[in-house]
Every structure is written in structure tokens, then in C-alpha cells.
Amino acid sequence: MLASVRGSLRCSLASLSRLTLRPAVATPSRSYATEIWKSSTNKETQAAFARTEALFKTYKPITPGIRHLKRPLNLHIWEGRPVRLLTVARRKKGGRNSHGHITVRHRGGGHRQRIRIIDFSRKEPGVHDVVRIEYDPGRSAHIALVRNRDPNAEGTKKWSYILATEGMRAGDQVQSFRQGIPEGFIPGFNLSLNENAESGSSEASAQSLALGLLRTLTLKPGNVLPLRLIPPGTIIHNISLKPDGPGILVRSAGSWGQVITHEEGGRYIHVQLQSGEIRQVLRDCCATIGKVSNSLWKHRNLGKAGRARWLGRRPSVRGVAMNACDHPHGGGRGKSKSDKHPVSIWGWGTKGTRTRKPGPKGPKNSNKMVIRERPRGVEKRGGATA
Numbered sequence: 001m002l003a004s005v006r007g008s009l010r011c012s013l014a015s016l017s018r019l020t021l022r023p024a025v026a027t028p029s030r031s032y033a034t035e036i037w038k039s040s041t042n043k044e045t046q047a048a049f050a051r052t053e054a055l056f057k058t059y060k061p062i063t064p065g066i067r068h069l070k071r072p073l074n075l076h077i078w079e080g081r082p083v084r085l086l087t088v089a090r091r092k093k094g095g096r097n098s099h100g101h102i103t104v105r106h107r108g109g110g111h112r113q114r115i116r117i118i119d120f121s122r123k124e125p126g127v128h129d130v131v132r133i134e135y136d137p138g139r140s141a142h143i144a145l146v147r148n149r150d151p152n153a154e155g156t157k158k159w160s161y162i163l164a165t166e167g168m169r170a171g172d173q174v175q176s177f178r179q180g181i182p183e184g185f186i187p188g189f190n191l192s193l194n195e196n197a198e199s200g201s202s203e204a205s206a207q208s209l210a211l212g213l214l215r216t217l218t219l220k221p222g223n224v225l226p227l228r229l230i231p232p233g234t235i236i237h238n239i240s241l242k243p244d245g246p247g248i249l250v251r252s253a254g255s256w257g258q259v260i261t262h263e264e265g266g267r268y269i270h271v272q273l274q275s276g277e278i279r280q281v282l283r284d285c286c287a288t289i290g291k292v293s294n295s296l297w298k299h300r301n302l303g304k305a306g307r308a309r310w311l312g313r314r315p316s317v318r319g320v321a322m323n324a325c326d327h328p329h330g331g332g333r334g335k336s337k338s339d340k341h342p343v344s345i346w347g348w349g350t351k352g353t354r355t356r357k358p359g360p361k362g363p364k365n366s367n368k369m370v371i372r373e374r375p376r377g378v379e380k381r382g383g384a385t386a
Contacts, residue, residue: 055296069303072296074142076169078132083145086161087114090138092312105345110312113137119160120238120246122176122224122288126150130172130222133164133293140253142293144168144222163238163251165221165290174222177229178286186214221290227259227269228283234259236287239271243284249273254295257287268369275374319345352377 054073061067095107116136128146136143144164148157162174218225219234230236235256238247250257250273260270260278268280271287302308305315324331328343342351349355357367374380 056299065304065306067303068301070299070301072294072300074135074294076133077142078134078145082114082116082134083159083161086117086145086156086159088117090115106314106316107312108314109309111137111310116143116161117156118143119156119162120248120251121178122162122247122286123178124148124150124153124157124160125176125179125182128160128174128176130168130170130174132170133168134161136161139251140294140297141251142253144174146174162222163288164293165237165288166254166293166295167290168222168293172222174220175218176224177218178224178226181214181218181229186210186217219289223289224286225289226284226286227271227281228262230259230269230287230289232259232261234289235291236271236289237292238288239281240285240287241281243282243286245285247286247288251292253292253297256291270371273374276372276380277370277374278372280369280371
């Protein structure tokens, strides 16, 4: 009896010793593999998530509507109401014209809004102080409330809204040189002499030095300058197409243009737009230095359909889900558009088909100023060189 108990105890001790020895041999390799995984993949993933969290505001998914909600972090935005004098009530029409016919689809409803009156001309000279950066429901970019330092200015000449440039904050200073460079702004600088002076002379070298100093003092984000005073390579926005007109081109969030070259002895400046198109603009037209603010706007996620309705967007229906009388893709059995090219509800091509006439025969003769059209197809994908 005692011999059998001793034998069973020996067997159990031997098995326990084998069990305790196995992890001691396998543990180092497993821990080493875990350390390698942590140092390679996990750190990169955590860094990517950290960068995303630093740029966007996300929410704990306690409801389906905020599970995918993602908003750019804009801690510098003014949380109060806008200046009442610089706003006007927005009367919505639901996409209908004067006859009551729907001319723009998917419009209707939405929250009540007030239109902010933006100064796209910037004709008031002098230094303006940026009071605060505000949200504008009528555009994707942010706007800045500026105050004129002139003590005699009143009303809209004292206070105005402008497009905020990237990095603009409260306390900055902006200035408009649309009316020209003030007398004595740069000692010894004369714009007419600078344009007509011969290269190599002492007068030309002095004017060149004064021009460099002028660019140093004027080429700041938010300042307005004529295109003739903006050197090639400068990033600009809010570009006007008439010397005395408001800024028309490049006004949405994150957009920018670039001055390419100045025509020698010509009337035009070559400006490249963000699409890749290069067009001529009169040298006396004005533009604002810098890039438009709120560049992360295109990466936002509304999270739910209700937020689109708050913005005044109604649902859109696929063409293949309609009847044949309602859309060229409608009708038939199942999801079928009868092997047709993708077209809109009015029948013109929507994917890659050009509908705008190129050259001077384009709408309102607007294409005559285009030097190089935006890249399309293979050229856009980088398969061909210009």
C-alpha cells in the first residue's frame, strides 16, 4: 500500500516538474516576438490615431448618430453671435425659380440662417485689426471680423467681414493695398520708376532694393495686392477678374492659387488654379496673399442623414431606382440601365464626358483666357507628361 502511494507521488512530481519546465523554455521567444510587434506595428498605428485625434474631434459612440461623427478641431472659432449689422436674413426658395419649377434639385428645409456680408473687394486702405475668427453657415471657409483703425470710419467701413486665411488668429493685422502703395510707405520707392528703370543703373539697383523691402512688408497672409506687385510662386486666393471688381476665384475652404509668371511688357499675369488650369489675369487685378482657411473641411463626416437635412439638403434617389419616365436609367427589371453610358436626369454625360465647349466659343467667352486646361484622364493620373 505504501509502495503504491509512493509511486503515484513520484509520477505526480515528475509531471509537475515537466509542466513547470515547458513555459521556461517557450517564454523568451514569445515575449521577444511580442516586443517586436509592439515596436513596429502598434506604435505606428497609435501615432496615426494620435495625429487624427489631434486634428479632428470625435465622440464616444453612445448613439449611432455620433459613432462616425468627425469634425475638424477649431478651438479658435468665436462661439458667440455675429455682428447684426453685417448680416441679412436668408430667404430660402427650395431650389425653385419664379415660376415655381424646381431648377436645382435636392434643396429644401434646413435650419434658419443669416447671410454674412463679406467684403470681397477690400477697397478700404489702412491697417485693420483682426478681432476674431467666426463660422459662416453660407460657406465652407471661416471668416474674420476686422476693425479699421481709422477714427473717422463708421458703420461698414469701421467693421467688416473678410475671408480668413490659413493660420489667421485674433490680434493679427491685415492691410489692403488695392488703392496703391501709400506715399512714403517705402522711402525712395517709386513704382513708375521701378517699372521703367533700365537694368544695371544705380537708380535701377536702388529701386530693386526698395522693391524687395516693399515685398517684405506687404507679402503677408491676409493682405491685398495688385497682381503686378506679387512675385511668381506666391500662394494667393480671392482673385478678381476686373481691376475694380470683387474677388471671384479661389474662395472655398482650403483652396489656393499660385502666380506663375509675369508677361514681359504684357497686360496679363499667369495664375495657376488648384485644378491645374493656368489662365491669364489682368495685371491690375487684385488678390489676397495666403491660402483659404479650414482646409480640413473636406475630411469631415456628418455622421447621420439628419445633419445633412439641417444644412438644407434633401435626399437624392438613384436613377436606376426610378421609372423610365423619370430618368434615362429608369425602368426595366432589376438594377439595369440598358448598357447606357452614365447620364444625368437631363441626358448629358456625367462621368468623363465634356459638356463645356473649349476655347473662345465657351460660355460667356470665358475660355479665351485659359492658357492650359486642367489635366484630364491619363494626364491627371500621371501617365503622361505635359
